[in-house]
Structures are given as C-alpha cells and as structure tokens.
Amino acid sequence: MSESYFPISLHSLRVDTVPPFDLYLLHSSSSPPVLYRHKDTQFTEEVLEKLKQNDVQNLFVPRHQREDYFGYSSKMVAETVRDPDAPVEKKTRVVYDTTATIMEDLFVSPRSNIRIQQAKDTINQAVDLMANDQEATRKMIFLTCHDYYTYTHSVNVTIFATALMQKVLPHLPGEHNYQVIGEGFLLHDIGKSAIPPGVINKPGKLDDEEWRLMRRHPQIGQEILNSTRHGDPIIDAIVLQHHEKMNGQGYPHGLRDDEIHPYARICALADVFDAITTVRSYRDPMPTAVALKVMRDEMGEHFDWDYFNEFVKLFGELNE
Numbered sequence: 001m002s003e004s005y006f007p008i009s010l011h012s013l014r015v016d017t018v019p020p021f022d023l024y025l026l027h028s029s030s031s032p033p034v035l036y037r038h039k040d041t042q043f044t045e046e047v048l049e050k051l052k053q054n055d056v057q058n059l060f061v062p063r064h065q066r067e068d069y070f071g072y073s074s075k076m077v078a079e080t081v082r083d084p085d086a087p088v089e090k091k092t093r094v095v096y097d098t099t100a101t102i103m104e105d106l107f108v109s110p111r112s113n114i115r116i117q118q119a120k121d122t123i124n125q126a127v128d129l130m131a132n133d134q135e136a137t138r139k140m141i142f143l144t145c146h147d148y149y150t151y152t153h154s155v156n157v158t159i160f161a162t163a164l165m166q167k168v169l170p171h172l173p174g175e176h177n178y179q180v181i182g183e184g185f186l187l188h189d190i191g192k193s194a195i196p197p198g199v200i201n202k203p204g205k206l207d208d209e210e211w212r213l214m215r216r217h218p219q220i221g222q223e224i225l226n227s228t229r230h231g232d233p234i235i236d237a238i239v240l241q242h243h244e245k246m247n248g249q250g251y252p253h254g255l256r257d258d259e260i261h262p263y264a265r266i267c268a269l270a271d272v273f274d275a276i277t278t279v280r281s282y283r284d285p286m287p288t289a290v291a292l293k294v295m296r297d298e299m300g301e302h303f304d305w306d307y308f309n310e311f312v313k314l315f316g317e318l319n320e
C-alpha cells in the first residue's frame with residue numbers, strides 16, 4: 001500500500017529542535033511528496049529561511065508518524081507561548097495552525113483520547129493568550145480562516161466565542177473557567193464526525209432524512225465525549241445546546257431563553273457568524289458588516305440580544 005501524508009504548517013516547527021518525524025515536500029500536485037528532512041535531524045534557522053524564501057507554507061508528514069508529530073507539536077505550542085522572546089504574531093499563528101491540524105485529525109478519529117487531550121491542551125494555550133493580552137485576541141480574530149472546513153470552523157468559533165466571553169462574562173476568581181469553556185467551544189461540533197461529508201457539505205437543502213441526521217450531532221458529540229471520559233458539565237452544555245435558539249425553535253430540545261446555558265448562547269452566536277462569513281463551495285462569504293446585519297434582521301429571535309450587541313461592538317473595536 002502506498003504511504004499517505006498529511007500537511008503540517010511550517011509554523012508548527014520550532015527552530016533548533018529535532019523533530020522525531022520525517023518531513024516531505026510537495027513539488028507538484030500530481031506527484032507524491034518527496035523526502036526533504038529525515039527524522040531526528042536538527043531543524044535550523046537556515047532550513048526555515050530557505051523554505052520561506054521558496055514560499056513553502058506546508059510540509060508533509062507520513063501518516064504512520066502522526067503520533068510523533070502531534071506529541072512534538074503540542075509541546076512546541078506550549079514552549080512558544082511561554083517564550084518571552086517570541087512575538088505575539090508568532091504565538092497566535094502557532095496556536096491557530098497547530099489546533100487546526102489536531103482538529104482535522106480528531107474529526108477522523110474522534111474517539112482518540114490522546115488527540116482530544118492534545119486539542120484541549122492546545123486550545124488552553126490560545127485561551128490563556130487571549131485572556132492576558134488584548135493584542136493577542138485581536139491577532140487571533142484576524143487569523144481566522146475564511147475557507148470553511150469543520151476543523152478550522154472549530155478553531156474560529158473558539159476565537160470569536162472567547163473574545164465575546166471576555167466582554168460579557170469577565171474572568172473572576174472561581175466564576176468562569178475560561179479553559180474548560182474554551183474546550184467546549186472547540187469541541188462543539190465533534191458530533192459532526194459521525195455525519196457523512198456528503199451531508200455536511202451538501203450545497204442544496206437537506207432532505208428529511210439528512211436533516212434528521214444532522215440534528216443529531218449535538219447528542220452524538222456529547223456521547224463521544226462521555227464515552228472517552230472527556231465529558232464535563234460545562235463542555236456538555238455547550239456541545240448539547242449550541243443549536244438551541246432563544247425563541248425555542250432550536251434543537252435538540254427546543255429550549256428557550258434562560259433554559260439555554262449562557263456559554264451555549266455565546267457559542268451559538270460565534271457559530272452562525274463563522275458559518276456565514278466563510279466560503280462554502282455553493283456561495284460567497286458575507287463580509288463582517290453584512291453578516292452582523294443579517295444576523296440582526298433575519299435571526300434576531302435566535303440569539304441573546306445583550307450578547308449580540310456586545311458581539312457587534314467587538315468587531316467595531318477591532319477596526320478602531
């Protein structure tokens with residue numbers, strides 16, 4: 001059987017470390033990647049510069065070495081975030097790219113305990129970075145990717161929702177555990193891993209059966225997390241209630257108003273916003289201002305109005 005590879009961001013490699021996996025380069029989309037650096041070879045500043053000069057954004061790692069890659073990259077994120085000499089651009093980029101790569105793999109193997117733990121650890125770094133530094137929050141929002149994939153969607157939603165949470169639910173001792181809430185935002189759609197991609201990416205309307213399946217993803221998500229012992233009351237509330245609407249027309253339980261957990265109300269706003277501002281194969285993305293107007297005019301009854309107003313202000317402040 002021929003080897004398969006997965007792309008990794010150049011940003012997830014730290015100079016002067018020795019990656020315990022092979023690095024491959026893709027020269028053309030019609031041929032397989034070729035070996036570039038053997039595992040256990042020092043990754044140097046010169047190598048990084050050369051790759052950048054050649055406009056290389058991604059390298060490839062053989063799939064059978066993925067545990068080595070994820071173990072390494074989770075460690076590198078923590079080191080980069082702690083590094084007082086690393087600029088905030090670098091920190092936010094490393095956290096964003098690494099979390100996205102972990103989430104991509106997690107959607108393929110959603111019951112991997114170790115991958116869920118790595119996803120949690122990495123997003124904790126992002127949430128801490130955002131909680132301690134307004135500039136990091138700003139940079140994170142600008143990094144959000146506008147191509148829609150379930151894994152980048154998960155990271156984007158976490159960024160928007162965490163930024164909103166900082167405004168509406170200040171971090172007071174013993175009150176809101178930003179890290180666990182961030183884990184809930186990141187994992188909110190994990191149940192979609194059980195839904196065929198043909199349904200998730202279907203351009204037109206879903207038929208009854210497809211829609212019935214789609215509406216089960218909150219419960220499936222909760223079940224996955226509980227079966228891997230990664231459930232938590234806060235994470236559960238976000239995963240289970242992020243499609244509930246304030247007017248009681250949401251799913252799975254048709255909860256309304258205060259019956260919906262505040263963290264799930266925050267997630268719902270970030271979720272819809274990201275869905276309509278990213279490119280889908282069947283439509284163009286909406287610019288931020290248009291998206292916020294559509295959310296207000298056409299979906300106003302779905303959202304917590306106070307949170308929505310703060311969400312609008314958040315984007316106003318970004319442009320100041």
Ligand SMILES: [Fe+2]
Nearest residue numbers: 188189242243
């Ligand atoms: Fe969802």
Ligand SMILES: [Fe+2]
Nearest residue numbers: 153188189271
């Ligand atoms: Fe979502």
